Amino acid sequence: MNIEQITQPFTDIFPGDISNNPMQRNTPKVLFSTVKPAGFDGPKLIAFNQTLSEEIGLGSYKEKDLDFLVGNNLPDNVKTYATAYAGHQFGNWAGQLGDGRAILAGEITNKEGKRTEIQWKGAGATPYSRHADGRAVLRSSVREYLMSEAMHHLGVPTTRALSLAFTGEDVVRDIMYNGNPQLEKGAVVIRTAESFLRFGHFELMSAQQEYTTLQDLLDFTIENYYPEITTDGIQKYKDFFSTICIRTADLMTEWFRVGFVHGVMNTDNMSVLGLTIDYGPYSMMDEYDLNFTPNTTDLPGRRYAFGQQGQISQWNLWQLANALHPIIKDEKFLENTLNHYGTYFWEAHDKMLCRKFGFDELRDTDEEFFTNWQGLMQELQLDYTLFFNQLEQLQPESDIKALFENVSYVILTDQRIKKLEDFAKTYQERVSTNRISKEESLSLMKQSNPKFTLRNYLLYECIEEISNGKAEMLQKLTHALENPYEELYPEYSVKRPSAYDDTTGCSTLSCSS
Incomplete structure (x- = not known):
């Protein structure tokens, strides 16, 4: 792979902690901290996304590249770091958070000029790990690797997954937070995105009253990821916020279309590019239920239930508006934009349902x-x-x-x-x-309604197989998720078997998942 072309434009611009210290701590007035991946003695490749690698400009995989895929023996050009952000978690202000088990390698630019950030998840502790170890277990890594790719092929904006590998070490986890920790196989996934910037990055700078850095971050984001915004002055930031609102509403509409429930829509899990980000206790919908939440941590309030995702996204945007107010300084504009959000979202939602039903x-x-x-x-x-x-x-x-x-x-x-x-x-x-033909109506339905979705019980079975050294189901699921509007494997297009109704790690998940 062409890892020698990786650059660090983010760290070249913003204030950071360059102490390379992974110990958990507050890092005020900075947006990143340099930190090295932990390093692993016995890594083993599970899956590599060759198509994505070619697309983003990394090229073909070679056996020697396994070291990079788990963060070992990195070349001098790769300066690794974790970013700091804040957020509201389950409706409450959580203060400084950050990349607790994610470490950025930087970004790469392909031949067409498209830039992509590359990030390890599970490669070791950072200053933002909050007394955790920064590792990831196999089950959560498989879930992120497969589901992010499934969402991409469904046509839903998302981060993506480049590779999945065993680390060769065991990790202690209490999957349901009930006092029963167990050893699990460790893994690292590399995920990619145009940017991993979140609402929480802006919330942190605003909460710390670092308004100069906040404005610099706004300018950086608009210049690099919002080329359609060509206005100047305060209007530029207003247009930025309006566009985020539209992208977020469109993303929620896509989640409803395919039946995706995120499970933990904290503001630190919201992308400023309108991407699906952070695949934890998520689920695709089995039986339809507006009150369904896959996250046991979300019980009994069901704040992040399937039917609440539109309203919660608006609430999260209110928090972003509060963070940007010191720069935009126009309460009426922010209020009007957010009040219009519901109108826009529900119209987009109902138009989406029309397509699912084949209405003109x-x-x-x-x-x-x-x-x-x-x-x-x-x-x-x-x-x-x-x-x-x-x-x-x-x-x-x-x-x-x-x-x-x-x-x-x-x-x-x-x-x-x-x-x-x-x-x-x-x-x-x-x-x-309808004012369209039956054939056109059916075509609308087929384009909107997937034949295959990556259900939790399928992921559960796949994780069990990988744990036992088998790869056949992983290969079949990968093929199926790459072609979700075709029925390639009828055995996967069935209801969830009743045996999985109350299975931990399948029907019941936690933020550890």
Whole structure:
């Protein structure tokens, strides 16, 4: 790989702690601290994303590159560092946080001039590890590697994954935080993004009243990642905030489209580029439930439940607005922009649902249709992905029970079948008013509704296989997630087996996941 081309433009601009000290501590008035990866004696490659490597400009993998993939024996041009940020966690101000188990190598530029940041996750402690070890276990690393790539191929803005490797050491983790720590296999994943800048980076500088650095960070972000913003002065920062709001709303809409639940939408887990970032206790939707949260830490309040993600993203944007206020200094603008956020998001959300149902456009009567559909989905515990796959096959003469009985997590009684039949009739009446052909309607559905989503039980099984030295399921899942709008493996396009209903690390997850 072409790692000799990696550069550090971020650290060349902003104030940092260059003591190379991984011990946990506060680092006021700086945005980064230099820190070296821990180094591992017995690494072993599990997976390498050759396509991504070529795309970002690193080139082909060679056996000698394994050292770089786990942070060993780095060349002189790679100056590693971790960034400091703050954030609101579960609605409460948490103060200084930072890259607790993420270490940045820098960025690389490909032939087309596209810049990509490269970051290890699980390569050792940083000043921001908060008394933790900075390591990552196999299960969380596999989950991030596969799910970030799955989201990319679904068409959802996201960070991506370059490699996955065993470190050769064991790590102690208490997966459910219940006093039962166990040894687990350690791993490192390399993830990439145009930038890993978060709301929390801006919150930290604002909270510390480092307004000059805050403005410098704004200028850096706009210049490097928002080329569409060409205004000057305060208007430049207003346009930046408005664009973040739009990108965030569009991201939430995409999460709803594919049935993704992030599980821990703290402000430090929100990207200023509108990317899905930090794959922890996430889940793809099985049975439809607006109140579903995969994160046991989020119980009983369900702050980050599936149906709350639009509102929470707006709340998080309020916190970003507060952080930027010392620079923008226009409360009315910020309030108006945020008040408009809900209108924009729900219109985008409903237009997205129109595409999932094959409707030609959003009409006034569709809101009632969507509300009734949501109630039906929850009452009958219908599988979100499989429901739309079956709906694509609906014909006037269809046997409703036969069409939907394998996508419900409850027994379809005669009363429930009647409700499905009534829904099918209403749906077909609405489709019949389309101003587009049936073929165009079906095409909209097929483009919007994946055939394959990476469910937690599949990840659980894959992690178990990798732990036992097997790679067949990893290869099949990778192939499936790269082609999510095709049904390449029918055995993966089924409901979650009941055996996994209450399995720790599958149906129940924690922030340790």
